[in-house]
Amino acid sequence: MIIGIPRESHAGETRVAATPQTVGALLKLGYSVVVESGAGDASTFADTAYVEAGASIGDPWAADVVLKVNAPADAEIAALKDGATLVSLISPALNPELVEKLSARPITVLAMDAVPRISRAQSLDVLSSMANIAGYRAVVESAHAFGRFFTGQVTAAGK
The missing domain is CATH 1.20.5 (Single alpha-helices involved in coiled-coils or other helix-helix interfaces)
Structure with missing residues (x-):
């Protein structure tokens, strides 16, 4: 199973869904990890740190599971492959339009703020x-x- 870590698209966002350390933990569990180039830049994690941890740099939207901090933008929703699982902050009660867009796709969404x-x-x-x-x-x-x-x-x- 491939886990994708995209660059956050919200202006001013400095967080990233996975650090090089958590990438190492995911690899030990048997997952493959693909990180978008520059995903960790705002958090001071260079692409080389992710590669050294065992991740590959590439297209995270083709992954089976995509981990994000913030809710996806429209272009990101469209980029998710059919059957993918998105794990992110969604705020479903505050974003009914977003929930509608997500439910129109053949994907699974886990809203971490609804746990x-x-x-x-x-x-x-x-x-x-x-x-x-x-x-x-x-x-x-x-x-x-x-x-x-x-x-x-x-x-x-x-x-």
């Missing part, structure tokens, strides 16, 4: 993961803007 937020699915909870990162970054940037040392012990958790 139930329960203990059994905790490892799949991308919303909490992104909120955790955003909160950590907010504390670091606030400390930088504050201009002097914080008193006591202040961590990203606020303690």
